[in-house]
Amino acid sequence: MSGDQDGQRDAGRRVRRRRVFYIPGYDPIHPRRYRELYRKEGAAQATISGYEITLKPKATAGPYGWQVAARIEGAEVAADVEVLVWSDIVRDSMSNSIAATYLQLLQTAWAYIASGALWRLMRLRKGPVIAALYPVGMLLGQALLALLLIWALARLGAALAPLAGWIGAVIGAGLGVALLRWFKGKDGKFFAYYLMHDYAYSARHRGANPPELEARMTEFGDRIAAALHSDVDEVLVVGHSSGAHLGVSVLADLIRQGRVPAEGPALGFLSLGQVVPMVSFLPDAWRLRADLAYLSARRELTWVDVSAPGDGCAFALCDPVGVSGVAPGDKCWPLVVSAAFTQTLSAARWKALRWRFFRLHFQYLCAFDRPGDYDYFRITAGPLTLADRYRDRVPSKSRIEHPVSKYTSVAP
Template identity: 70%
Template sequence: MSDPASIASPAALQPAGAEPRKGSRAEAGAAPGVAEQTVRRRRVFYIPGYDPIPPRRYRELYRSESAAQAKISGYEITLSPKATRAGRYGWHVAATIGGASCSADVEVLLWSDIVRGSMGQSIPATYAQLLRTAWAYIGSGALFRLMRLRKGPMIAALYPIVLLILQAVLGAGLGWGVAALALWALPDFPGAGLLGLVLALAVLALVLERFRRWDHRLYAYYLMHDYAYSAQAGGANPPALEARMAEFADAIAHALTEDWDEVLVVGHSSGAHLGVSILADLLRADRVPAGATLGFLSLGQVVPMVSFLPKAQRLRADLRHLAAQDRIAWVDVTAPGDGCAFALCDPVAVTGVAPSDKRWPLVISAAFTQSLSPERWAELRWRFFRLHFQYLCAFDRPADYDYFQITAGPETLAARYAGRPASKSRIERAENRYTDYAL
């Protein structure tokens, strides 16, 4: 571990809304050369969202986008294989940024097997999921309160419901048409009514199966499984996920005992709320050693989709705990251009569990419309799922958010954003009906 006296601690970050330091990158509105190197060796743990894709996707994304960002921003970065333990996946990064050389070992904390298992549903089972999930959000009142925060993610949540219903209506309509045609052509056929019913059901099944095969373009089944997974227990984590989160906590705790200048946890999308709970568990168990430099970067978070559900007491307690501690720097990055995230919604405050001594997270915007050129923004504007991954990608007009400098650069997360004011347009009003939390 590095000498803690030489590293900017989480306390170096001022409270949300504080004025930036004179001459800081926050005041300049850009990311100038590194003022002081605080990291030479970093360990990064990346927690994906609800994603069944193998982890090599993230390596290739990091490889291609880091190269693009390095070319734009004028630094050097390369990837190479990294030896990992059985069942774990990662890569090594070497970078020279602002004249400072540093390295990072990145590991993906995998739960894609759990995701794939939850997606193995038949078509009828998926429609049953639709009914249960709709009731979970509508019956609890969460849907209407979430809409008061941001309409974008709620449109994304309603999208699979509406599209699956339309698919069923279309299939039923075509089936009825075929059945009616058969009955018209064979008016005297014995058992014509039964034949019509069989034909109608067969056409319905064929139409639904065809749409399911097109889901790699439509994402209706994928999103339905995603929201159903969060809602299946009213916001409580399924046992298999809790067990996996305990394994993740062990891996992070082990890294904190090793000689790294910073251990950084990155949670993207629904991986953000997993990160909140994992880190809260480490703090409660006193597994964050004195002098350890631990940062948490949440990207494109959808925390309210879970924390607003009635049985999410565990997550609400974890949010409250992480908000007041002074051991982990927590920076939350979203962007209004990302329609799948609760952009600039302080996940602790809007959930209604902010303690009186709240100090985290620092909520900032990736400002897609400013950090992407008009030409690039025009290319991506209507690619909603691609934009949800923009936090992990290159910006052709970068400001102070640079994923690759954060994960492989020479400053800790706390040092990089020390004095950085929170976004003035952040949303902090409590909208949640359920504010009880597990003690």
């Protein structure tokens, strides 16, 4: 079962003050981009939907964030939004060496192919698998062009004189390296290196979290635990893309450790555009699989998972617990719902965005010109808890729940 909210402690609670913790995906860019996105898209959604929302800088010390004042659904709500930053870890994991990136390509391909994870992932959604194969094909294509350049100049030189063939090959090698460097310099358009580093980061430890990430997740947990002992009405954790599986583990740890007070604020977890199977399907993702199973049966929180088939970078409408093969008998989360881009975006807007895959992956954080029951700004700055907002929502009929992963163990 999914989305059964009977017995939720936060039923009927109105929100005047909220703490929001946003966990980004694998992103090396400074978190100010998320403030600007919230400011711009929140204003657009407010105009479309007829409510008021304003931002101002964070007034207290600590991690990066901002304050929101909103009047939504006839109520005034204040929200403190905080970005749980791990962009420094991401930057450190992104090699500056072209050769090292090609080595990562081989290691990552081997991790997914040899384990059988790639073939299992292909049985879910084709979009994210294509997105995973894209950097492999793009980088190999770049290397092939460089080799063809070397070969062509060597042949040209050999046609002129035997010794000139070697000279042509040397010149071709220099130009080939220059070509590879040009492609790397233009990766802001191609995204091949960026995506390769992203997939390599999870594959490097075959699904286990590296030590530096575990340490940062502990810090995230401490921030959230402190908020749960404050006088706010709701603590909302938002995990986008790779940030979704980090949120799963952070919240599972907090509940296991008894750090979620029974009489404290309502606790909500909103996972957006998740790519959980890219990690949970790997052999050594015991920690994540155990956390998925544990969190899916806990009544201390409400967990809503939002995705859309139009997002080719996410495992849209794939229940991350079910497809990972770890659903317990008393599973009640997540509630899997669709943002239905083809319905919540006008025909003109959908046409403009349809082939902008990376932009669509961030649409969950943006305005919809034909909004449905998913509105990021109502959820983060409106007067209803996540539990109340989705209390009567049924899960998507087209969701995938059956086990697909080859690896379902939750301990070494």
